[in-house]
Every structure is written in structure tokens, then in C-alpha cells.
Amino acid sequence: MTSTPELAGRAGRPTATPAGPLHRPSELTPTIDVSGLVDADGGLLDRAIFTDHQIYQQELRRVFAPSWLFLAHTDQFRRPGDFFTTYMGEDPVIVTMDKSRAVRAYLNSCRHRGARVCRADAGTTRNFTCTYHGWAYDLEGRLVSVPNREGYPDRFDTADWGLVEVPRVENHRGLIFGTWNPRAPSLREALGGMAWYMDAMLDHDGAGTEVVGGVHKWVLEGNWKLSAEQFATDWYHVNMSHASALMLLAPAGKSPRDEIVHRAGRQYVDPNGHGAGFPVHPKNRFDALAVHQWFDYEAARARLGDARVEGPMTNGHATVFPNFSYLPVNGSVRVWHPKGPDRMEVWAWTLVDRSMPDEVKEAQRLYNLRTFGPSGVFEADDGENWSEVQAISRGFVTNSVPLNYQMGLGSEREDGRYPGKTSELYSDAAGRAFYRRWQSLMNTPAWYEVDR
Amino acid sequence: MSTTSDRVATPFLAADDRHSDLSTHFEVEQFYYREAELLDECRFSEWLELLADDLVYWMPTRTDRLRRQQALSVAARGEAAFYDETKSSLEWRIRRFDSGTAWAEDPPSRTRHLITNVRVRHANPTDDLAATGADGDTAVYAVRSNFLVYRNRLQREENLFAGERTDILRRTGDGLLIVRRTILLDQNVLLAKNISIFF
Numbered sequence: 001m002t003s004t005p006e007l008a009g010r011a012g013r014p015t016a017t018p019a020g021p022l023h024r025p026s027e028l029t030p031t032i033d034v035s036g037l038v039d040a041d042g043g044l045l046d047r048a049i050f051t052d053h054q055i056y057q058q059e060l061r062r063v064f065a066p067s068w069l070f071l072a073h074t075d076q077f078r079r080p081g082d083f084f085t086t087y088m089g090e091d092p093v094i095v096t097m098d099k100s101r102a103v104r105a106y107l108n109s110c111r112h113r114g115a116r117v118c119r120a121d122a123g124t125t126r127n128f129t130c131t132y133h134g135w136a137y138d139l140e141g142r143l144v145s146v147p148n149r150e151g152y153p154d155r156f157d158t159a160d161w162g163l164v165e166v167p168r169v170e171n172h173r174g175l176i177f178g179t180w181n182p183r184a185p186s187l188r189e190a191l192g193g194m195a196w197y198m199d200a201m202l203d204h205d206g207a208g209t210e211v212v213g214g215v216h217k218w219v220l221e222g223n224w225k226l227s228a229e230q231f232a233t234d235w236y237h238v239n240m241s242h243a244s245a246l247m248l249l250a251p252a253g254k255s256p257r258d259e260i261v262h263r264a265g266r267q268y269v270d271p272n273g274h275g276a277g278f279p280v281h282p283k284n285r286f287d288a289l290a291v292h293q294w295f296d297y298e299a300a301r302a303r304l305g306d307a308r309v310e311g312p313m314t315n316g317h318a319t320v321f322p323n324f325s326y327l328p329v330n331g332s333v334r335v336w337h338p339k340g341p342d343r344m345e346v347w348a349w350t351l352v353d354r355s356m357p358d359e360v361k362e363a364q365r366l367y368n369l370r371t372f373g374p375s376g377v378f379e380a381d382d383g384e385n386w387s388e389v390q391a392i393s394r395g396f397v398t399n400s401v402p403l404n405y406q407m408g409l410g411s412e413r414e415d416g417r418y419p420g421k422t423s424e425l426y427s428d429a430a431g432r433a434f435y436r437r438w439q440s441l442m443n444t445p446a447w448y449e450v451d452r
Numbered sequence: 453m454s455t456t457s458d459r460v461a462t463p464f465l466a467a468d469d470r471h472s473d474l475s476t477h478f479e480v481e482q483f484y485y486r487e488a489e490l491l492d493e494c495r496f497s498e499w500l501e502l503l504a505d506d507l508v509y510w511m512p513t514r515t516d517r518l519r520r521q522q523a524l525s526v527a528a529r530g531e532a533a534f535y536d537e538t539k540s541s542l543e544w545r546i547r548r549f550d551s552g553t554a555w556a557e558d559p560p561s562r563t564r565h566l567i568t569n570v571r572v573r574h575a576n577p578t579d580d581l582a583a584t585g586a587d588g589d590t591a592v593y594a595v596r597s598n599f600l601v602y603r604n605r606l607q608r609e610e611n612l613f614a615g616e617r618t619d620i621l622r623r624t625g626d627g628l629l630i631v632r633r634t635i636l637l638d639q640n641v642l643l644a645k646n647i648s649i650f651f
Contacts, residue, residue, distance in 0.1 A: 121515040121640070123524070214513050214532025218642035243553035248544055345641060350532070366536060370545070375534050377548055380556035380646035387609075387645050 014065055014180050014448045015107075015164050032058060034443055040436035043406035043428060047399045049438075050223040050390065056341040058442055063322055064089030066446045068170075068177040068190045070324035070335050071095045073349060075174065075210040076122070077103050081139060084122045086347065087337045088178060093166060094118050094128065095176065098139040105166035105178045106141050117163070121215075128163070137163045173202040174209050175333070177324075183447050193420040194274040194320060200313040201328040204300055205355050209331075212350040212365045218374040222386030224323055224336040224344040225438070230382070231317045231325035232275030233267065233431035236407065241385055245377040249287065265425030266311060266418050267408075270321075273437025275430025278316030278328075286314055287329050287371075290363030294356065307417050319430075321437055326351075330368040342390055348373070405431050472572035472593060480572050480595055480621065483628045488565035491650055496546040499650070503539050504622060504629040511535035511635035511651065526636065534637065534647050542650075556648045562604045563649050569598040575620065591623040592631075603649060611644040613637060617651065 013019065032054055037046040049055055069088045072095045076084050083096035085108055092108035094117070108116045110130035117128040117137060127144065129136040136145035141163040146152070166178040170187035172195065177187050188195065202209055220227070230237065239246070265279035286292045301309045312318070312328060319325045326333040331351035336344050350368045352361040372379045392398050408427030415422050423429035472480070483502075490499040503509075511534040512527040527533060537545075548554045575594040596618050603611040620632035635651045 119516060120518045120521070123518050123521050125518070212532060213530070214515070214527045216513065216532050216534075216642075217640070218644065218646070220645050240553075241555065244548040244551035244555075247551050247553075248548055362530065365530070366541075369533060369536055370541060373534065374642050374644075375545075375647040377545060377554075380648045381554070383645040384556045 014061070014446070017111075017164065018160050029057070029061065030054065032442075034058075034439055038435045038439040040432045040439065043404065043409050043432055045403045045405055045435060047393050047401070047403060049435075050225065051341050051393050051399060053341055055442075056338070059338070059438075060089045062444065062446050063438060063441045064338070065448075066179065066181040066184065066441065067322050068168075068179045068184065068187050068320075069322075070320070070333075071105055071169070071176045071178050073174055073209070073211045073333075073351070074103065074171055074176060079124065081124045081126055082122075083118065083120075083125060083128075085118055085120065086335075087345075088166070088180070089338060092116060093178070094163075095169075095178075096125075096139055103169060103171070103176060104139075104141065105169050106137075106163035107166070109164070110135050111143065111161045111163070135161075141165050173199065175202070175324075181447050190272060191274070191320065192270060192272055194268070194270050194272070194276070194318075196308075196419055197268055197276045197312045197318060198320070198326075200304055200308040200311070201326065201331070201351070203304070204313070204353055205296075205303065207353065207355040209351045210354050212352065212361070216346070216348040216373050218346050218383075219339075220344050220346060220383050220386055221342060222344060222383075222390040223341055224338040225434075226386040226389055227336045227344065227346070227382070228319050228321075228323050228325060229431050229434050230386075231327075232273075232319035232321075232434045233277065233428055235265065235267070235277045235279070235317065236426050236428075237382075237385070241381045242378050245371065245381070248377060263425065265316075266415065266422040267425055267427045267430050268312075268318075268418060269412050269421045269423055269429045269433045271421075271433065271437075273321030273434045274319060275434060276312055276316060276318035277425055277427075277430065278312040278314075279425060280311045282310050284310055284314040288363045288367035290360050291356075291367070294360045311418065319434070321434060327372060330371055331364055332368050332372045346374075405435070470574040472574060476593070477570070477572050480593065480628065481567075481570050483621070484567045484570065484597060488567055491565050492563050494549075494560055496549065496650075500539065500543060500546065502628075502630055503542065504631045505539055507537075507539040507542075507631060507633070509535055509537040509539075509542060509630075509633045509635075511637060511647075514637070514640055516640055534642065535635065554648075556646055559606065561649055564602045565651075566600040566602075567597050568600070569596070571596045593619075593621045593623075593628075595619045595621055599651060601649070601651060603644070613639075613644070613651065615639075615651070 037049050071086055072084045077097040080097050080099045080101060083094055085094050093105050094108045095103060095105045098104050108118055110117050110132065112135045113132055115130055115132040117130045127136050127138050134147045135143060138144045143158040143161045146158065166180060167182045168184055169176060169178045172187055172191060263279040263281060267277040269275060286295055297309060300313065304313060315329050317327055323336040332348055333351055334346055334348035336346060339345055350365050352364050371377055405428040408423045408429045411423045411427060412421040412429050487502055513532045513534060514526050517525040549557055573594045575592040596616060598616050601613040615635060615637040618634040619630055621628045622631045
């Protein structure tokens with residue numbers, strides 16, 4: 001197998017693979033100093049970070065490659081051989097359960113000529129066979145079949161040519177993340193204070209969560225940061241962007257209830273770039289009626305504490321840096337897959353509590369589909385914003401006019417109720433932290449760039 | 453051999469092998485053209501009048517599967533869907549357009565619904581589907597049709613949606629009504645930023 005972290009970086013490559021005398025010239029990976037593109041202290045942003053191709057390439061290698069990225073939910077793997085294919089940044093990966101029932105992830109690219117070795121979205125298999133020349137790999141990533149094996153030189157050892165494995169795969173309460181960075185802190189450590197907020201969605205009663213079958217996937221003509229940032233920091237857009245959806249949720253013939261529009265709340269600001277915003281109200285509830293009626297709020301209070309039940313357990317938005325976001329109210333969890341500076345693909349799952357009766361799970365599924373699915377009455381208007389922002393951002397003058405992230409400047413503090421630094425519900429604080437983290441990663445050589 | 457389309461149709465009802473007569477076929481085609489006109493002209497409240505109160509309007513997602521696992525390539529009932537609607541949830545969605553703040557459709561899309569390959573068969577109505585009320589007329593048709601829907605928005609946004617609809621139509625005193633509609637879009641990743649139109 002290939003995962004010898006000590007080798008990583010020797011040839012300036014993110015994985016330890018036989019490279020012989022190959023040496024990639026540094027001109028192929030020019031590095032831009034992004035210090036002047038983000039003013040996290042003053043709340044200003046240069047729009048070039050949403051459009052520039054060179055910056056985008058640098059993001060793939062310095063933001064995505066070293067970070068923990070969401071892969072799948074543990075519920076998607078029940079038997080050895082169950083697999084799901086997805087992306088880490090723009091790298092295609094297979095997530096699968098091996099014969100010892102461990103969930104592992106591999107680069108979905110044949111070591112011979114580089115084609116994908118698995119072209120299904122999900123399923124069950126015993127091995128992954130490249131349809132180009134027939135190299136085949138088992139569930140442990142080992143190269144187990146090479147047609148015309150005798151044609152290779154003596155030094156050819158199949159042990160050197162297994163699938164490139166994602167060296168670190170860990171899960172937090174069912175959410176599986178992976179990173180290419182062999183020296184990354186543990187997932188739990190990387191989530192840091194964010195885990196307390198995530199658990200308000202993932203740990204209602206100790207029985208855990210599962211996912212509705214299938215993944216909603218759709219394209220958006222917008223930079224991935226536009227949506228990741230919004231889910232970290234932006235309750236501000238709700239009243240305007242979602243005015244029509246709020247009207248639908250209000251009793252017939254009435255405008256949205258005042259406490260929805262003008263609520264107080266908090267926004268969690270994580271030093272690693274994560275963020276979560278949520279209204280705070282003693283009677284916060286799940287929107288789907290069947291979920292609300294089934295849910296035991298008192299038991300949740302005993303388990304999670306009043307602060308979480310009255311805040312991040314129900315309403316709100318959140319992003320785990322860089323590109324995983326979720327909405328507690330309807331169990332929508334999603335990844336913003338980057339597809340170039342101007343495009344992304346949204347992959348969204350619906351999370352339900354394992355303990356829910358079937359009809360309650362169904363109610364949550366339908367509520368999510370109708371609000372935040374690709375045909376959802378909220379989601380459609382979000383997509384409109386991001387594509388609109390992106391569409392005009394190539395204009396020379398447009399692109400050179402800085403954007404404002406100054407709401408709640410200096411408001412971050414320990415409030416004694418919500419752990420870590422929090423700001424107001426309406427604030428750009430977590431957005432500033434998101435871009436501060438982005439800037440720091442962009443300007444820091446990744447593990448494979450450091451000469452050890 | 454079981455086909456993908458059969459899989460989609462069978463949850464609701466088994467069609468028998470009798471094709472409709474010419475006049476019924478003509479009537480169904482005209483019904484669809486009328487429906488397309490209402491959708492393309494954004495006359496959604498009139499479109500709703502073509503839907504039965506017990507409507508199930510379903511547009512499942514589709515995935516790439518190995519050939520031996522093709523049976524799983526269309527999401528099952530209860531799995532991820534683009535639409536899984538009742539008449540009242542469609543009314544709810546349509547009510548949004550009148551708010552003046554449904555930005556994804558304001559300015560509205562220009563759409564053109566092309567409906568082709570109409571195949572009308574008599575159906576074996578279940579008790580549930582045949583329940584029509586006072587007039588006692590229980591004729592039910594199983595109709596498959598193909599669609600090509602073009603959407604154009606703002607200055608230059610374009611989407612093409614191709615696929616098949618499998619409908620159950622019920623004849624009532626007021627004409628035909630759509631009781632079931634299953635929409636099979638020929639896409640895996642939805643190649644549009646949203647679905648804010650109907651099929």
C-alpha cells in the first residue's frame with residue numbers, strides 16, 4: 001500500500017507514490033500571496049477571490065487538500081463492498097466499507113492511465129475494475145489483477161500500485177470526513193468548539209441519525225465560497241431573499257410573524273473558520289408539524305441543555321470550514337463541491353433521527369424537499385442570489401470594487417451562555433472568520449510543500 | 453423484461469394492453485396541449501384545475517448504477533425526489549409566485565413545453581383511483597408521454613429538461629383530471645440551478 005506519511009512531500013506531491021526522477025517544476029504551481037485580498041479585521045473583501053483561476057488552483061491545493069472534507073454518512077455503508085462516490089475538492093473519491101467493516105476512501109483514479117475505476121454513484125461491489133485496461137483493485141485498495149502482468153519489469157511490484165488512499169477518515173456522530181493531510185489534527189480537534197453546535201442537530205437523544213436514500217445534486221453558476229460563507233454567517237438575507245417563502249409559512253393571509261422576522265439570536269464564530277447562526281427563543285420548534293408533535297423537547301433539554309434547545313437545535317444555519325453546511329430545522333446537510341472559480345455542484349442529504357417513527361421521517365423528508373431541495377421554496381431563491389453575484393463579477397470595474405463584511409464588527413464576545421466567541425444573529429462575524437481562515441491556509445505551505 | 457419506465461408506472465397501477473380509441477387519444481393529446489399552454493403562460497391557478505384532489509405528483513432523482521443494479525437507478529418512493537407533491541403542496545408552491553418576492557421566478561422564466569410520443573392505454577383501475585364521486589364514471593387511462601421543456605431566464609440563462617411522464621388520467625363530469633403523474637427527468641445531477649417550473 002501507498003500510505004507512508006513520512007514519504008509525503010518529498011517530491012512535492014500530496015501522496016506518497018513511486019515517482020522515480022519525476023519532479024514537478026514550481027512554475028506549474030505558482031503561489032499568490034493573498035494578504036491583500038482579505039481584510040478580516042476591517043471587513044473588506046476583494047472580489048478577485050471569487051473569480052481568479054490561479055487563486056482557485058491554489059485553493060484546491062492549500063485549502064481543500066489539507067482540510068477535513070465531508071464524504072458521506074455512516075448510514076450509507078451497511079455491508080462490506082457498499083460504496084459511494086464523491087469528490088474532495090475536484091478529486092474524485094470512492095468511499096467504501098472494506099472486509100473488516102472499516103470505512104475507507106480512495107482516489108477514484110486508476111494508477112495505470114488514470115481513468116475512474118468506479119463510475120457508479122453508489123452500489124455494492126467486490127472490487128473496482130478499471131474499464132480501460134482492466135487493472136482491478138479490492139476493497140482494501142490493493143491492486144489484485146493486472147492483465148499481461150508478465151509484460152512488466154521485475155521491479156514492478158503490485159504493492160506499489162494500489163489505489164491512492166485518503167490517509168485519514170474519521171466520523172463525528174455519523175458524519176464521515178476525510179483529509180489528504182497525514183499530519184492534520186484529529187477531526188474532533190479540527191471541529192473544536194463547533195462540535196457543541198453540531199451536536200445540537202446530531203445528538204437529540206443518543207440514538208443518532210440516518211439519511212434518506214439518495215442525494216440531491218444540482219449545479220450552480222457561482223463560486224463555492226458564496227454559499228459556504230452564507231451558511232456560516234448570514235441570517236441577514238432571510239427576510240429579503242426568502243420573503244415569499246416566509247409568507248408561505250405564515251398563517252394564510254397574514255404577514256410573517258414578527259418574532260420570525262425580528263428575532264434575537266447568536267452567531268458562533270469559530271477560529272478555524274466554522275460558523276453557525278441561530279435565533280434564540282424559548283419556544284423555538286421544528287417547522288414540520290409531525291416532527292414538532294413527535295419531538296420530546298423536555299428530554300432534549302435534559303440532554304443538550306436549555307441554551308441549545310432554544311437556539312442551534314432547531315432554526316439556524318451552519319458551515320464547517322471549508323465546504324460542508326447544514327440546516328438543523330429540516331436536517332439538510334450539503335457539500336458545495338468546487339467546479340472551477342465560477343461553478344459549484346451542490347450535493348445535499350436529508351438527515352433524520354434514527355428514533356423517529358417512519359411517518360415522522362417522511363414528514364421531515366417532505367418538508368426538506370419542499371423548502372431546501374433543488375425545487376425548494378427557500379433554496380431556489382438562494383441559488384438565484386449566488387448565480388447573480390457570480391454572473392456580473394467578471395466585469396473589470398465590478399471585480400475591483402471591494403465588498404462589505406462589516407456588520408457586527410467588534411461584536412464577538414463570550415456571552416456566558418453560548419460557548420466560544422459569539423456575535424449577534426445579524427452579523428458578518430463568522431464570515432470574517434471564514435475568510436481569515438481561508439487567507440491563512442492560502443498563505444501557508446501545505447504539508448507536502450514543507451521540506452522535511 | 454422489466455424496464456425503468458415500467459418500474460415507475462407500476463407502483464400506481466397496472467395498465468392493460470388495450471390502446472385507447474382514436475377519439476380518446478385525440479382528447480388526451482388536446483388535454484396535454486392545453487395543459488402546456490397554461491404552464492407556458494404562467495396561468496397556474498387554471499393549471500391546478502386540471503389536477504385531481506387526490507393527486508400524487510412525483511419526480512424522483514436518478515443515479516448512475518452498475519448495469520446489474522439498474523433497478524436502483526430511479527429513486528424509490530420515500531427517497532430523494534425533485535418533486536413529491538400533493539395538490540395542496542403544489543397550490544402552496546404556486547401561491548409564492550403571487551407574492552411579488554419569489555425572486556427565482558421574478559422576473560419569470562420563459563418556458564416552452566413540448567409534449568410528444570403520447571401513448572394512451574386503458575387502465576385497470578384500483579378502487580382508490582376509480583373513486584370519482586357522483587356521476588359514477590370511472591374511466592381511467594394510463595398515459596405515457598415524452599417532454600422537452602425549454603427554460604430561458606434573465607438575459608441568457610438556458611435549461612433543457614427532457615424526460616417522460618407517466619400519468620393516470622381520470623374522466624369526470626368536468627373532463628379529464630390528472631390523478632397521478634410520475635416525471636422521469638433524463639438527468640443525474642440536475643443541470644439547472646433550481647426547479648421552479650412544473651412538468
